[in-house]
Amino acid sequence: MKTIVLVGGGHTHLSLLKRLKTNPVPDTKWILISADNYHYYSGMFSGFIEGLYTIDEIRIDLKQAAVKANCTFIKGSLENIDPVNRTIHTENGSFSYDVLSINIGSHTSNPTIKGLKEAQAPLKPAHEFPDFINTLRHSPHVAVIGGGAAACEMILSLKAWKNKHHRRYDKLSLIYADELLKGRGSSAGKKVEKLLEEGEIQLYSGERAKSIEGNKIMTANEIIIPFQHVIYLGGAQSPAVLKKSGLPVDEKGFLKVNGMLQCIDFPEIFAAGDCIGLTNAPELEKNGVHAVRQGPVLWHNLTAYLSKKPLIDYKPQKRTLAILSTGRRHGLLLYGNHSLYGRIMWQLKNHIDKNFIHTFQ
Numbered sequence: 001m002k003t004i005v006l007v008g009g010g011h012t013h014l015s016l017l018k019r020l021k022t023n024p025v026p027d028t029k030w031i032l033i034s035a036d037n038y039h040y041y042s043g044m045f046s047g048f049i050e051g052l053y054t055i056d057e058i059r060i061d062l063k064q065a066a067v068k069a070n071c072t073f074i075k076g077s078l079e080n081i082d083p084v085n086r087t088i089h090t091e092n093g094s095f096s097y098d099v100l101s102i103n104i105g106s107h108t109s110n111p112t113i114k115g116l117k118e119a120q121a122p123l124k125p126a127h128e129f130p131d132f133i134n135t136l137r138h139s140p141h142v143a144v145i146g147g148g149a150a151a152c153e154m155i156l157s158l159k160a161w162k163n164k165h166h167r168r169y170d171k172l173s174l175i176y177a178d179e180l181l182k183g184r185g186s187s188a189g190k191k192v193e194k195l196l197e198e199g200e201i202q203l204y205s206g207e208r209a210k211s212i213e214g215n216k217i218m219t220a221n222e223i224i225i226p227f228q229h230v231i232y233l234g235g236a237q238s239p240a241v242l243k244k245s246g247l248p249v250d251e252k253g254f255l256k257v258n259g260m261l262q263c264i265d266f267p268e269i270f271a272a273g274d275c276i277g278l279t280n281a282p283e284l285e286k287n288g289v290h291a292v293r294q295g296p297v298l299w300h301n302l303t304a305y306l307s308k309k310p311l312i313d314y315k316p317q318k319r320t321l322a323i324l325s326t327g328r329r330h331g332l333l334l335y336g337n338h339s340l341y342g343r344i345m346w347q348l349k350n351h352i353d354k355n356f357i358h359t360f361q
């Protein structure tokens with residue numbers, strides 16, 4: 001009997017469980033270990049902040065999903081991997097594996113901003129976020145650091161909640177060094193800037209947050225921005241546990257895997273989603289679309305590895321579709337350099353997200 005340990009109940013492992021449910025693998029024991037009983041679906045964070053969805057609508061019960069797939073679920077946070085002895089350690093015990101698969105996502109933090117760690121409650125890992133959202137809703141001044149899709153979407157959704165709940169005079173600030181929605185075409189950047197200005201969000205364009213002291217953010221240009229609560233959404237950061245465990249990581253700390261989603265030094269370790277650095281596509285954007293699309297490849301390769309069959313490559317598509325929820329059930333669709341704004345875009349997003357989550361609930 002071989003043991004496959006899946007660590008992290010992220011998008012890719014969820015899609016594995018779906019396959020496992022209908023395709024049991026003989027003589028194989030499957031264990032899913034994740035930091036929380038639930039997986040929170042980031043595609044619906046913005047709708048949750050705005051109050052369009054309840055907490056139960058945006059989360060997946062991992063224990064239930066595992067049990068249905070004949071997989072043992074253990075709540076535990078990965079603390080260390082011993083690849084030589086093929087064992088992982090969590091606060092709830094140690095587990096040996098024949099094959100390990102890692103899908104623990106990324107973090108929203110930035111160690112280069114001095115004082116950020118002490119100042120913010122992170123949105124990711126996602127199981128830590130629900131309580132924090134309520135604090136943000138009632139905060140008199142939230143500062144968001146970042147100018148990409150997640151940062152713009154979150155601040156617009158927070159503004160929409162505040163408008164609905166008679167808190168329109170609360171202050172919101174967005175601090176970003178590069179242009180808004182960089183890499184998504186100038187019309188998308190201009191559109192989102194207009195929406196932010198209409199929402200009376202204070203924009204600190206061209207400002208790179210450097211340090212935080214007390215309730216003040218200092219930028220590289222020596223601008224001081226006061227705040228009550230701060231969130232960093234300036235890009236995915238790697239989970240420290242990968243490097244700490246002595247696994248090969250790229251220069252940003254993400255686990256180095258080849259095109260087959262296989263660790264370059266330990267062939268019995270596979271990984272997917274935000275936590276990887278693909279050696280054949282190092283600049284690949286970290287998003288849920290890739291994490292989900294890696295599911296069929298990871299499933300094939302885990303089962304093929306056990307039966308000594310050939311593995312296959314993950315071939316990332318060049319462009320992915322993103323739809324930002326921008327408040328009041330409106331959305332901004334981004335595809336390559338193209339963008340479209342309106343109510344229909346939000347309806348499309350709502351349909352896609354609800355469909356995705358319903359398949360696991």
Ligand SMILES: Cc1cc2nc3c(=O)[nH]c(=O)nc-3n(C[C@H](O)[C@H](O)[C@H](O)COP(=O)(O)OP(=O)(O)OC[C@H]3O[C@@H](n4cnc5c(N)ncnc54)[C@H](O)[C@@H]3O)c2cc1C
Pocket residue numbers: 007008009010011012013033034035036038039040042043044045076077078079103104105106108123124125126127150154233239241272273274275286287288289290291322323
């Ligand atoms: C605010 C925000 C909005 C976003 N919106 C979108 C969007 O609309 N569309 C899109 O494509 N992408 C979006 N993204 C990016 C998206 O969240 C990630 O790319 C995606 O979640 C990656 O999936 P994953 O499976 O790798 O990890 P995750 O979805 O983060 O899942 C990781 C899982 O592992 C568990 N875990 C974490 N640490 C440990 C540990 N140490 N031990 C055990 N378990 C652990 C977590 O509890 C979680 O269940 C957004 C990101 C943010 C921050």
